[in-house]
Amino acid sequence: MITALPLRENTEIQGDILAGFKKDHMTFLFLQFGAKDAAQNWLAELLPNIATTQQVAAFNEKFHEARKSSQGDDPKNLKATWLGLSLTYPGIQRLTGKETDRDPVFPKVPTGTTIQAFVQGSGSPQRADALGDKGSNAPDKWIFGSETKPAIHAVLTIAADAEHDRDAELNRQREAASRAGVVIVYQQNGATLPGNRRGKEHFGFKDGVSEPVVSNFDDPAEHDSPRMIAAHEFVLGVEDTPLPKNVPDWMKYGSFQVVRRLGQDVPGWWAQVNTELKKLRDAKVVGENAKAEWLGARLVGRWRCGASVAKFPDAPPASGTRPDNDISFRDDPDGVVTPLFSHLRKNAPRDGLIDDGEHVDEKFMDEHRIIRRGIPYGAPFDPANEDGGGPDEPRGLMFVCYQADLVRQFEFIQADWINSPNFPRGRDPQPGPDPMVSGELGKDITGDVAFESNGNGGRKTTMLHFMPFVTTEGSVYAFTPSISTLRGLSRGRLEAVAPGGQSGWTSTLPGGQTRPQEPPAKPAPVDEILPWPDVQGRYWTFSGRTVRAVGAGAAETKALTTGSDDRTGVVLGQEDFAAWPALAGVEQVDAILPVPDEQCMNGESAYWLFHTVNGKQVYRRIAIALDARHTNRRTGDDLPIGYWRSCADIGRIDAVLPVPDMQRVGGKSYYWVFHTTPQGQVYRMIAVHDGRVYSGGRTHPDELVRRDGNLTVWNSLQGISRVEAHAFVPGRSLVDDQTWTWIFHNQQYRLISIAGGDRHTDTRIREDRPNTAWFRRP
Numbered sequence: 198m199i200t201a202l203p204l205r206e207n208t209e210i211q212g213d214i215l216a217g218f219k220k221d222h223m224t225f226l227f228l229q230f231g232a233k234d235a236a237q238n239w240l241a242e243l244l245p246n247i248a249t250t251q252q253v254a255a256f257n258e259k260f261h262e263a264r265k266s267s268q269g270d271d272p273k274n275l276k277a278t279w280l281g282l283s284l285t286y287p288g289i290q291r292l293t294g295k296e297t298d299r300d301p302v303f304p305k306v307p308t309g310t311t312i313q314a315f316v317q318g319s320g321s322p323q324r325a326d327a328l329g330d331k332g333s334n335a336p337d338k339w340i341f342g343s344e345t346k347p348a349i350h351a352v353l354t355i356a357a358d359a360e361h362d363r364d365a366e367l368n369r370q371r372e373a374a375s376r377a378g379v380v381i382v383y384q385q386n387g388a389t390l391p392g393n394r395r396g397k398e399h400f401g402f403k404d405g406v407s408e409p410v411v412s413n414f415d416d417p418a419e420h421d422s423p424r425m426i427a428a429h430e431f432v433l434g435v436e437d438t439p440l441p442k443n444v445p446d447w448m449k450y451g452s453f454q455v456v457r458r459l460g461q462d463v464p465g466w467w468a469q470v471n472t473e474l475k476k477l478r479d480a481k482v483v484g485e486n487a488k489a490e491w492l493g494a495r496l497v498g499r500w501r502c503g504a505s506v507a508k509f510p511d512a513p514p515a516s517g518t519r520p521d522n523d524i525s526f527r528d529d530p531d532g533v534v535t536p537l538f539s540h541l542r543k544n545a546p547r548d549g550l551i552d553d554g555e556h557v558d559e560k561f562m563d564e565h566r567i568i569r570r571g572i573p574y575g576a577p578f579d580p581a582n583e584d585g586g587g588p589d590e591p592r593g594l595m596f597v598c599y600q601a602d603l604v605r606q607f608e609f610i611q612a613d614w615i616n617s618p619n620f621p622r623g624r625d626p627q628p629g630p631d632p633m634v635s636g637e638l639g640k641d642i643t644g645d646v647a648f649e650s651n652g653n654g655g656r657k658t659t660m661l662h663f664m665p666f667v668t669t670e671g672s673v674y675a676f677t678p679s680i681s682t683l684r685g686l687s688r689g690r691l692e693a694v695a696p697g698g699q700s701g702w703t704s705t706l707p708g709g710q711t712r713p714q715e716p717p718a719k720p721a722p723v724d725e726i727l728p729w730p731d732v733q734g735r736y737w738t739f740s741g742r743t744v745r746a747v748g749a750g751a752a753e754t755k756a757l758t759t760g761s762d763d764r765t766g767v768v769l770g771q772e773d774f775a776a777w778p779a780l781a782g783v784e785q786v787d788a789i790l791p792v793p794d795e796q797c798m799n800g801e802s803a804y805w806l807f808h809t810v811n812g813k814q815v816y817r818r819i820a821i822a823l824d825a826r827h828t829n830r831r832t833g834d835d836l837p838i839g840y841w842r843s844c845a846d847i848g849r850i851d852a853v854l855p856v857p858d859m860q861r862v863g864g865k866s867y868y869w870v871f872h873t874t875p876q877g878q879v880y881r882m883i884a885v886h887d888g889r890v891y892s893g894g895r896t897h898p899d900e901l902v903r904r905d906g907n908l909t910v911w912n913s914l915q916g917i918s919r920v921e922a923h924a925f926v927p928g929r930s931l932v933d934d935q936t937w938t939w940i941f942h943n944q945q946y947r948l949i950s951i952a953g954g955d956r957h958t959d960t961r962i963r964e965d966r967p968n969t970a971w972f973r974r975p
Contacts, residue, residue, distance in 0.1 A: 211250070223356045224367050312444065454597065572594075629663075724740055738922075847870070866884065935951070
């Protein structure tokens, strides 16, 4: 099936780039690797938990719908914790062992390219001076990222809705780093500001309003901006666009990341606004009743609520008005309404750019856009609050942005637009630098800005002056690789992203251990297969006490259905039952049945898990979270299988196959249950009702729909004595009323098709093959 927004299904691009973590609590760990092998093992252990675009986009969509249903309130039970990883140039060198000029990561580093910027790093003298990082912003005053501080090899981002979830994940990552000899050079926590400051930065203005709308990812109907920006401006090689010259294939589906700690002097900035407002009063540009918020809004280009000055020039709109992004400056070329030096126009001039007397087409701006992420840090300024609200308390913004080219995007905006007094060019006097985040930075950037106004005598220019009240306190250039590239790096290799490359698990050995050579894959028993609740084409296979994560993308699915699987491998990683809290006390999984009306609800999916204890089968309820780690938990005690009315006479359930076209039909979901009898395996059809609430909790009544029948009734199962497990083929459910599924038995698998309708006619599509591919790594 073709989706209208295909990039939302991408499992290679990390989740923060296009989808955005959008969490209230974040931690940035700036890391330094030790020994190469230990660092590779650390990455291998981390990799299963890195969030993909598909995971984050699916969660964000559910969150958005839940918010609409609750009239704008955040859903309290819909939560997730995400991890993202970016690597610096020295970090990639360490992981690959390419730390000498004889064997470089990049064979060529041309001058003026994004590769050169990445290799040099933002703390190098070549980059810092051009970015305005001098004086109080100079790298020798930074907390992290300068050449005088410990080298940073990676930036690990931890993001969660709840502080305790963020802290729990942080503790896990600190322990994993310690085991692998990975040093935490610096830790920075951030959090959404509380109360009515929520969604704002420390100066008090709504943040993150002017983000680009990305084609084939964002739904235009959900945004008021009419302009769509191509995804390749932010992600390299996406949608098969050619990679830029000298950018290697392993960078496909990756994005360059900038991380900066920007300190904010809140009382100083607002005091300066009042000082400059007095100049405007004295010049009779504004009346005596003009307030600091009026001038502050013009410096930013928006009122504190996020509404644009362009649309609301005189006063902020009524409470509850949504921030607007459908803004035009075409009728304000001289910046009389929204000043040319305002933060909004300095970062995104839109359709109002007159440069050296020429109108600049907005397409020129598209290639300079960035995707901004980030979060405030520190307590809000509140001098009456003795617990961290004082003027000397550290506070500011952890600025994060993603782009396909560091030079053309972030550096261009910072140096050529934000800091430049002569942008837009060709004006006398010059418009001046951005007074919100720039200001006086030396003799070349004096901090003077030209405030344009109209009066009775025509145009009037009033010169104002702004000192810098945002200070760079740390900066890192990093690269956020694709999942496949991270997998290759965990083996010390820089590998191109292959077609159908899969995200997911890899080796999960504790850091510091050496990975042994794996023996060749062989056919083996499969006890059960469970689809991931949030990623199509991902499954967990259960064999004995081992859980394997497997992934079937387009290439793998073709090999496992109609092509050759002789060299195909789908195993992304494996671990013992002990890693699953939901499986505590379980020796072997017999079958797993999804709770039909509790899938992807409140941030998790619920299941009934059947397993055998002392020769008798029991079942329990478990839940799997929709986060990157797929945190799981046991939610009920083991109960006798006799509690199921439809299965009370069954000794052991072997497998459960949902009837494809009869899920959530009339409040019921139907299943074929394969179970063992003294005469061999048979099957029956049962129905499970949607949940009903009663005084003791919630129950799901079940009923027997069709009594036991022999496997010979199924044309597609001829020759099979015992069905062990099944897995629906991704993208092949109810296509032309046919659903394809893999059937596993006796260390083999075959492909069958089940038709919809009353008879559910079944057909064998492919004969038995050894299930080796399901135990082989790519």
